[in-house]
Amino acid sequence: MIERVSSSPVRDLLALIDRPEVISFAGGLPAPELFDLDGLRAAFHQALCEPVGRRNLQYAPTEGNPELRALVAARMTGRGLPTTAADLLITTGSQQALTLVVTALLGPGAVVAVEEPTYLAALQCFRMAGARVVPVAGDEHGMIPEALEEVVRTERPTLLYLVPTFANPTGRTLPAERRAAIAALATAHDLWVVEDDPYGELRYRGSPIPALAIGAPDHVIHLGSFSKIGAPGLRLGWLRAPAALLRTLVIVKQAADLHTSTIDQAAAAIYLAATDLDAHVESLRTAYRARRDAMIAALPSTTPPGATWTDPDGGMFVWVTLPGGVDTAVLLSDALAHDVAYVPGAAFHATTPDHATLRLSFTTNTPEVITTGLARLAPVLRG
Amino acid sequence: MIERVSSSPVRDLLALIDRPEVISFAGGLPAPELFDLDGLRAAFHQALCEPVGRRNLQYAPTEGNPELRALVAARMTGRGLPTTAADLLITTGSQQALTLVVTALLGPGAVVAVEEPTYLAALQCFRMAGARVVPVAGDEHGMIPEALEEVVRTERPTLLYLVPTFANPTGRTLPAERRAAIAALATAHDLWVVEDDPYGELRYRGSPIPALAIGAPDHVIHLGSFSKIGAPGLRLGWLRAPAALLRTLVIVKQAADLHTSTIDQAAAAIYLAATDLDAHVESLRTAYRARRDAMIAALPSTTPPGATWTDPDGGMFVWVTLPGGVDTAVLLSDALAHDVAYVPGAAFHATTPDHATLRLSFTTNTPEVITTGLARLAPVLRG
Numbered sequence: 001m002i003e004r005v006s007s008s009p010v011r012d013l014l015a016l017i018d019r020p021e022v023i024s025f026a027g028g029l030p031a032p033e034l035f036d037l038d039g040l041r042a043a044f045h046q047a048l049c050e051p052v053g054r055r056n057l058q059y060a061p062t063e064g065n066p067e068l069r070a071l072v073a074a075r076m077t078g079r080g081l082p083t084t085a086a087d088l089l090i091t092t093g094s095q096q097a098l099t100l101v102v103t104a105l106l107g108p109g110a111v112v113a114v115e116e117p118t119y120l121a122a123l124q125c126f127r128m129a130g131a132r133v134v135p136v137a138g139d140e141h142g143m144i145p146e147a148l149e150e151v152v153r154t155e156r157p158t159l160l161y162l163v164p165t166f167a168n169p170t171g172r173t174l175p176a177e178r179r180a181a182i183a184a185l186a187t188a189h190d191l192w193v194v195e196d197d198p199y200g201e202l203r204y205r206g207s208p209i210p211a212l213a214i215g216a217p218d219h220v221i222h223l224g225s226f227s228k229i230g231a232p233g234l235r236l237g238w239l240r241a242p243a244a245l246l247r248t249l250v251i252v253k254q255a256a257d258l259h260t261s262t263i264d265q266a267a268a269a270i271y272l273a274a275t276d277l278d279a280h281v282e283s284l285r286t287a288y289r290a291r292r293d294a295m296i297a298a299l300p301s302t303t304p305p306g307a308t309w310t311d312p313d314g315g316m317f318v319w320v321t322l323p324g325g326v327d328t329a330v331l332l333s334d335a336l337a338h339d340v341a342y343v344p345g346a347a348f349h350a351t352t353p354d355h356a357t358l359r360l361s362f363t364t365n366t367p368e369v370i371t372t373g374l375a376r377l378a379p380v381l382r383g
Numbered sequence: 384m385i386e387r388v389s390s391s392p393v394r395d396l397l398a399l400i401d402r403p404e405v406i407s408f409a410g411g412l413p414a415p416e417l418f419d420l421d422g423l424r425a426a427f428h429q430a431l432c433e434p435v436g437r438r439n440l441q442y443a444p445t446e447g448n449p450e451l452r453a454l455v456a457a458r459m460t461g462r463g464l465p466t467t468a469a470d471l472l473i474t475t476g477s478q479q480a481l482t483l484v485v486t487a488l489l490g491p492g493a494v495v496a497v498e499e500p501t502y503l504a505a506l507q508c509f510r511m512a513g514a515r516v517v518p519v520a521g522d523e524h525g526m527i528p529e530a531l532e533e534v535v536r537t538e539r540p541t542l543l544y545l546v547p548t549f550a551n552p553t554g555r556t557l558p559a560e561r562r563a564a565i566a567a568l569a570t571a572h573d574l575w576v577v578e579d580d581p582y583g584e585l586r587y588r589g590s591p592i593p594a595l596a597i598g599a600p601d602h603v604i605h606l607g608s609f610s611k612i613g614a615p616g617l618r619l620g621w622l623r624a625p626a627a628l629l630r631t632l633v634i635v636k637q638a639a640d641l642h643t644s645t646i647d648q649a650a651a652a653i654y655l656a657a658t659d660l661d662a663h664v665e666s667l668r669t670a671y672r673a674r675r676d677a678m679i680a681a682l683p684s685t686t687p688p689g690a691t692w693t694d695p696d697g698g699m700f701v702w703v704t705l706p707g708g709v710d711t712a713v714l715l716s717d718a719l720a721h722d723v724a725y726v727p728g729a730a731f732h733a734t735t736p737d738h739a740t741l742r743l744s745f746t747t748n749t750p751e752v753i754t755t756g757l758a759r760l761a762p763v764l765r766g
Contacts, residue, residue, distance in 0.1 A: 032437040040440065041431035044646075048424035054415040057423065057614035092475050092618075092640040099639050103511075108491070125638045128486075231440035233645030235475075255508045256482050257475040261644050262616030263427075 017341040023373030025360040026341040028168065028316060032364075034284055035231045036275065043271035047263055056266040062254045064090025064238070065265035071272040072224065072238050079200070081211045081222065087240045089249055092260045094198055094225040094237030098122055098161075100252045101221055102129045104245065105159055105192055113157040115143050117319075117348030117357070119168045119196065122161050133350040136160075140310070142167065142174035145181035152189045159192045164212050166199040166315025169348045169359040173313055176209050183215025191219060198225040198237075201281050203314035204289035218242050226268060228316075229281055234264040288316075294367035295360060298374040304382045316363045319345070322381060327355040331380055340376040400724040406756030408743040409724040411551065411699060415747075417667055418614045419658065426654035430646055439649040445637045447473025447621070448648035454655040455607065455621050462583070464594045464605065470623045472632055475643045477581055477608040477620030481505055481544075483635045484604055485512045487628065488542055488575055496540040498526050500702075500731030500740070502551045502579065505544050516733040519543075523693070525550065525557035528564035535572045542575045547595050549582040549698025552731045552742040556696055559592050566598025574602060581608040581620075584664050586697035587672035601625050609651060611699075612664055617647040671699075677750035678743060681757040687765045699746045702728070705764060710738040714763055723759040 017024050047056045063069070069085035076083040091097040098121075106112065108130035114123070116135035126133050134155045137147035143162065151157065160182070164174040174182075186193045195212045213220035219242075226236035241249060253259070295318055299309050306323030322328065329344040345357025362370060400407050430439045446452070452468035459466040474480040481504075489495065491513035497506070499518035509516050517538045520530035526545065534540065543565070547557040557565075569576045578595045596603035602625075609619035624632060636642070678701055682692050689706030705711065712727040728740025745753060 027442075029442055032441050035437055035440045037431065037433075037436045037440065041428065041436065044427045044431060045424065048420065048427060050420075053420045053424065054418055057418045057420065057616040058415050059410075059412055059610075059615045092644075095638070096640040121638065121641070128635070128638050227442075232442045233440040235640060235642070235644045252511070255478070255504065255511050256639065257479040257618060258504070259618070261475075261618045261647050264644050264647060 017336065019339075021339045022336065022341055023339060023365060023369055023376065024341040025362070025365070025373060026343045027361055027364060029361070029364050030228050030232065030284075030316075031287065034287055036271075036280055039271055039275050040231060040267065043267040043274065044263070046270050047266040052266065056263050058262060060259050060262040060265070062250050062259045064088065064260060065262070065269050067273070068265050068269035069238075071269055075272070075277070076222075076224065076240065079211075080208065081213055081240070083240055087243075087246070088238050089241070089246055089253065090260050090265060091237045091239055091253065092257055093227065093232070093235040094196065094223040094239070095121060095125075096253075096256065097221075097223045097237050097239040098125050098194065098196070100249050100256065101159075101192075101194055101239070102126065102131070103252045103256075104248045106131045110159070111155050111157040113148065113151050113155070113160045114350050115162060115167065116350050117169055117345060117354075118161065118350065119163055120347055122196070123348075123350055126161070135350045138172075140172065142172045142178065143182065145178055145185060148182060149185055152185060152191060157191060159194060160186065161194045161196065162212065163196045163199075165197055165209065166202065166312055166317075168199070168315070169317050169343070169345065170319040171310045171312025171315050171317045172319075173209065174212075179209065179212045180215050183212055183220070186216045186219040193220045194223060195220050196223045198223070198228050199315040201229050202285060202288060202316070204285055204292055206313045213240065221245070229277065229284070230268065230271070234261070234268060236260065236264055236268050288363055290367050291362040291365065291370055292318075294370040295362040295374065298371050302374040302378045302381060307381070316361050318360045318362060320358050320360060321354070322356040322358070324356070328358040329355065335377060335380045338376045338380055340373045340380070342377070400719065402722075404722045405719065405724055406722060406748060406752055406759065407724040408745070408748070408753075408756060409726045410744055410747060412744070412747050413611055413615065413667075413699075414670065417670055419654075419663055422658050422663075423614060423650065423654055426650040426657065427646070429653050430649040435649065439646050441645060443642050443645040443648070445633050445642045447471065447643060448645070448652050450656070451648050451652035452621075454652055458655075458660070459607065459623065462594075463591065464596055464623070466623055469626075470629070471621050472624070472629055472636065473643050473648060474620045474622055474636065475640055476610065476615070476618040477579065477606045477622070478504060479636075479639065480604075480606045480620050480622040481508050481577065481579070483632050483639065484542075484575075484577055484622070485509065485514070486635045486639075487631045489514045493542070494538050494540040496531065496534050496538070496543045497733050498545060498550065499733050500552055500728060500737075501544065501733065502546055503730055505579070506731075506733055509544070518733045521555075523555065525555045525561065526565065528561055528568060531565060532568055535568060535574060540574060542577060543569065544577045544579065545595070546579045546582070548580055548592065549585060549695055549700075551582070551698070552700050552726070552728065553702040554693045554695025554698050554700045555702075556592065557595075562593065562595045563598050566595055566603070569599045569602040576603045577606060578603050579606045581606070581611050582698040584612050585668060585671060585699070587668055587675055589696045596623065604628070612660065612667070613651065613654070617644070617651060619643065619647060619651050671746055673750050674745040674748065674753055675701075677753040678745040678757065681754050685757040685761045685764060690764070699744050701743045701745060703741050703743060704737070705739040705741070707739070711741040712738065718760060718763045721759045721763055723756045723763070725760070
């Protein structure tokens with residue numbers, strides 16, 4: 001029973017900034033001008049032609065479209081995480097994957113360990129399930145394994161939730177040695193780990209780091225998404241889980257929505273089979289890299305002395321920490337008056353909010369607009 | 384935490400009967416040859432062309448596509464249940480609507496009152512939430528209001544779940560006076576009612592009966608679906624709920640999957656705006672009526688003396704009760720050996736299974752195939 005639930009501050013904010021003159025760094029959206037509209041339109045057309053058209057409008061198995069599962073498995077394997085179609089459940093976005101895992105694994109009063117700050121909708125999901133959320137200390141390289149070990153000993157969490165690569169909201173990436181240490185802890189203490197990986201392919205520099213799942217295949221649930229490399233409107237995600245848990249998750253999904261859209265899955269499978277997705281992802285990387293660079297270049301003149309920010313190797317977000325006792329939620333109305341928007345950082349914290357933080361997304365604006373928007377933001381942040 | 388969950392017997396069975404020579408009356412599927420494939424293909428094409436194409440691939444509001452909500456509201460109003468877009472939440476199939484309601488309203492140990500037998504996936508959904516399911520006595524016209532009143536007094540249910548029109552699995556329809564009596568009970572005892580209405584438009588004789596929601600607008604959550612009048616593969620349903628509950632359900636849905644597929648919603652809105660859906664539904668009625676009639680005509684020679692069956696005014700199902708101590712789950716393997724399938728009735732019961740019952744769907748086979756299939760079933764049932 002949901003007695004006290006609140007809407008997402010990010011979404012409530014997005015409702016307020018829907019004026020065309022506002023330059024928004026608030027959303028977590030991919031750039032729509034980079035969607036492969038022609039490719040996806042052709043895939044939907046083929047999916048709705050015979051001999052498969054009628055089948056693609058019918059009810060379908062809960063586990064997901066077999067071709068799509070095989071294609072996703074091949075791509076994951078190619079990225080270094082050996083996966084078969086049988087390891088995967090297709091979900092209605094990776095948000096659903098998270099809710100299915102929570103439903104399957106967490107009872108009221110269960111403890112979930114998280115990075116702090118972390119993905120807002122994950123925190124909401126854990127709270128809605130009646131779980132207690134415990135933050136684990138981190139630094140500029142993400143979660144500190146020794147801090148996790150201490151939390152595991154004292155709090156006995158059932159689940160650890162992590163976005164190890166280009167995290168939301170910080171953009172931080174957990175190094176390989178920390179991944180290995182956390183995987184070893186998960187195995188030693190029988191801890192479930194959700195490795196949420198929507199951004200992993202959006203790397204703008206450096207080399208890929210092996211998935212956390214490699215180090216603890218029996219304890220890690222790896223979540224992937226079509227939203228950032230394809231388009232979010234199809235609401236297609238997937239999860240890779242150990243076999244016994246996967247069977248339970250299929251049953252939970254059956255109650256949740258029977259299965260994910262047959263037509264969207266079929267179109268995605270046709271699209272993935274027909275498209276050079278590597279080339280498409282490379283074009284996303286090129287565009288987003290320039291946007292990231294423009295944001296990083298402008299931040300010294302946007303922020304007051306003493307401010308710090310992350311310098312992400314990939315993903316969508318830069319995380320800014322202002323000096324002194326400022327409250328970025330209070331500054332936001334001033335920012336909106338200057339026709340520029342961001343997300344105040346407090347809500348991304350599980351326990352003790354840091355009100356001097358804010359999240360900036362660099363994906364939906366061109367470098368020129370980013371420069372203009374941050375110039376608008378400068379007088380707001382520099383006071 | 385899900386400790387003991389079982390897969391749906393219907394779905395497990397469907398996995399076994401996927402041989403082309405089997406005539407299946409087991410599924411609850413609409414007939415694919417009646418899908419408006421051309422109309423839906425054209426709608427998806429338009430939804431994926433500019434100026435709306437990129438918007439229809441992007442993230443979208445949790446509440447649903449505004450045009451689709453308005454079109455569904457207009458259709459519901461036209462069918463006699465005054466509804467505005469603001470009363471509606473678009474869901475990923477009406478199965479999701481049910482799970483959202485359960486998450487919002489039921490805590491562990493809550494009591495849910497149901498018809499017996501009733502929709503299998505609803506029972507699974509209630510059990511997964513840790514609710515206790517209490518059956519209410521019914522007869523050939525569905526639930527008996529006096530029996531519900533007794534259950535309300537003794538068991539204090541939070542929720543009543545009903546498929547009042549052409550029920551799954553029985554095909555029964557609750558008369559207007561019983562709807563009014565149940566609505567009055569809901570209001571008097573502050574009882575939530577889920578009025579699940581996926582089949583309401585599939586009426587083959589008689590006149591429509593006002594929705595239960597009309598009699599208790601503050602207590603009834605009315606669920607609708609595109610699956611039976613359009614196509615289930617789009618996974619589009621909706622719920623109509625009182626404003627305060629609707630706000631909570633939007634937040635629960637945000638955690639469940641952020642929103643339903645943007646592209647599927649947009650295509651459905653374009654389709655509904657461009658199509659004479661009344662004419663399409665009339666063509667479904669014509670085809671299904673003939674299939675229903677073929678099944679009813681063949682049942683006397685299919686069943687042993689003493690068997691009874693429902694004679695539905697609409698929907699998809701006929702419910703058969705055999706005489707004596709037979710177990711239709713045991714007979715099923717014999718039926719499959721004769722290349723014909725049905726669903727044993729036991730699993731549709733909340734508490735005391737009646738093993739002599741079975742469900743037959745008449746929607747996916749032509750009248751000729753129905754006659755052939757029931758001729759195969761006759762030696763199995765007549766022994």
